[in-house]
Amino acid sequence: MYKVVVPGDFISDEVNRAGEGTYVDEGKVYAMHYGIVNDKGEINVVALSGKYVPTNGDIVIGKIVEISFPYWIVDIASPYEARLHNSEFAGTMREKIEFGDMNKYLDLGDLIVAKVLNVDALMRVDLAMKDEFKIGDRGRLIEISHTKVPRVIGRSGSMIKMLKEKCNCFIFIAKNGRIWIKGREADMNLALQVVLIISNEAHTSGLTDRVAHFLDSFKKNREGDRE
Amino acid sequence: MKEEKIELIKDGKRLDGRGFEDLRPIKIEVGVLKRADGSCYFELGNNKALAAVYGPREKHPRHLQDAKTAVVTYRYNMAPFSVDDRKRPGPDRRSVEVSKVSREALDPVILKEYYPKTAIDVYVELLQSDAGTRTAGINAASIALAAAGIPMRDLVSSVAVGKIDGEVVLDLNAVEDNHGEADMPVAMVARTDAITMLQMDGRFTKDEFERGLKLATKACHEIYELQRTALIEKYSESVGKGEE
Numbered sequence: 001m002y003k004v005v006v007p008g009d010f011i012s013d014e015v016n017r018a019g020e021g022t023y024v025d026e027g028k029v030y031a032m033h034y035g036i037v038n039d040k041g042e043i044n045v046v047a048l049s050g051k052y053v054p055t056n057g058d059i060v061i062g063k064i065v066e067i068s069f070p071y072w073i074v075d076i077a078s079p080y081e082a083r084l085h086n087s088e089f090a091g092t093m094r095e096k097i098e099f100g101d102m103n104k105y106l107d108l109g110d111l112i113v114a115k116v117l118n119v120d121a122l123m124r125v126d127l128a129m130k131d132e133f134k135i136g137d138r139g140r141l142i143e144i145s146h147t148k149v150p151r152v153i154g155r156s157g158s159m160i161k162m163l164k165e166k167c168n169c170f171i172f173i174a175k176n177g178r179i180w181i182k183g184r185e186a187d188m189n190l191a192l193q194v195v196l197i198i199s200n201e202a203h204t205s206g207l208t209d210r211v212a213h214f215l216d217s218f219k220k221n222r223e224g225d226r227e
Numbered sequence: 228m229k230e231e232k233i234e235l236i237k238d239g240k241r242l243d244g245r246g247f248e249d250l251r252p253i254k255i256e257v258g259v260l261k262r263a264d265g266s267c268y269f270e271l272g273n274n275k276a277l278a279a280v281y282g283p284r285e286k287h288p289r290h291l292q293d294a295k296t297a298v299v300t301y302r303y304n305m306a307p308f309s310v311d312d313r314k315r316p317g318p319d320r321r322s323v324e325v326s327k328v329s330r331e332a333l334d335p336v337i338l339k340e341y342y343p344k345t346a347i348d349v350y351v352e353l354l355q356s357d358a359g360t361r362t363a364g365i366n367a368a369s370i371a372l373a374a375a376g377i378p379m380r381d382l383v384s385s386v387a388v389g390k391i392d393g394e395v396v397l398d399l400n401a402v403e404d405n406h407g408e409a410d411m412p413v414a415m416v417a418r419t420d421a422i423t424m425l426q427m428d429g430r431f432t433k434d435e436f437e438r439g440l441k442l443a444t445k446a447c448h449e450i451y452e453l454q455r456t457a458l459i460e461k462y463s464e465s466v467g468k469g470e471e
Contacts, residue, residue, distance in 0.1 A: 004459050006382060007336070007373050007378070007379035007380065007382055008336075008380060008381030008382055009455075021378075023338075023380065025380075030380070032378045032379065032380070033373075033378055033379075034373040034374060034376065034458055035376075048462070049264065049265065049374065049375060051264075051283050051342070051376070053341075053342070079284050079342060079344075079345040080345075122294060122344070123344055147376065
């Protein structure tokens, strides 16, 4: 069963096992977040909510909000804006991108998949392009709290694997809580519904089984309608 | 004009029937506002406070950003209809002061260095007021901050003590506040008994002050337990729903 803690709750005396979401005061480990204790190996407190802070290597889905030569300014669902240098894009082509031409490649409002290249001490975030980078108008985007992302993926990818199979969709989950779903209309609706269920019940146990059950009963109903 | 003397204590009880060391009834609800990152509704007797937390988010204007930590802002506001005689809306001398001390009451527990250059905005609205609103506001804001997922060392709990008819009593209501001899709001961290806010209006002897502080400490521990339970129950309630 999950153990819920609030900031300042005493967790343990084992100072050397204190991990993320905890702090040590006078030889004792306390919770730093309102969240759930994870006591395997290190003692961590997984927050229930909160804002995404980018770290190097994260894959995120971003939205172009501003063009300021030679950068695209990208919203990554975080308190910090990210920037993408035009040479990143130009690297995929031969010619250079000229001043004033940047919107021909990526315009305001475009969605991209990118990798966090570097976050400096001043929290300036640099992005790098990923292979399939431009989302365009294919599929749908949902935004959930980034704290729920591990739940949507499941233990060693069990949840996401099931989702992809049963919903028959392409699903891409970014670290910042944005999820890109691509498939047939009805399938996308189902996938969207399921992701929201997972997000709302992320802290409960036996979630994978429940979602499997939900998907199966949904399928049965749909087949029942056809007959 | 001579004010009519009101007898605040009758037969060892206060006007509302409480004993000297009794709190008013408290009701807490977590997560009442959908659009806020964290929120809390807090009732302390006839006080009704609503706290909303937004952030960490980008701080504007930029020159107010701090390169090393987040900047916490706190707005305490009384609704015009929250008191008997309509309050002129908007910030005034009093609410600016209350905002400042309330922010400073919460500031030490927030681990601001995790979100450099950002703003954490706390808004507290008093829908109904009956003395002790700043303490209700701090209690609500503390819960709302935790619910917003902001890293904190502890929760802050707050209560007032005062002196009426020569007796040191806990948690004054409006009549007692207006006709009593002293009012002292206190905010503290229940785990360590560290005081983050202490104000006093009126006069206490040294002995009364110490008794009052002891009373406030005990009450803060009680409030802390209620705050903690409210946050944890918010969770088990949704766990229960999911389990069905």
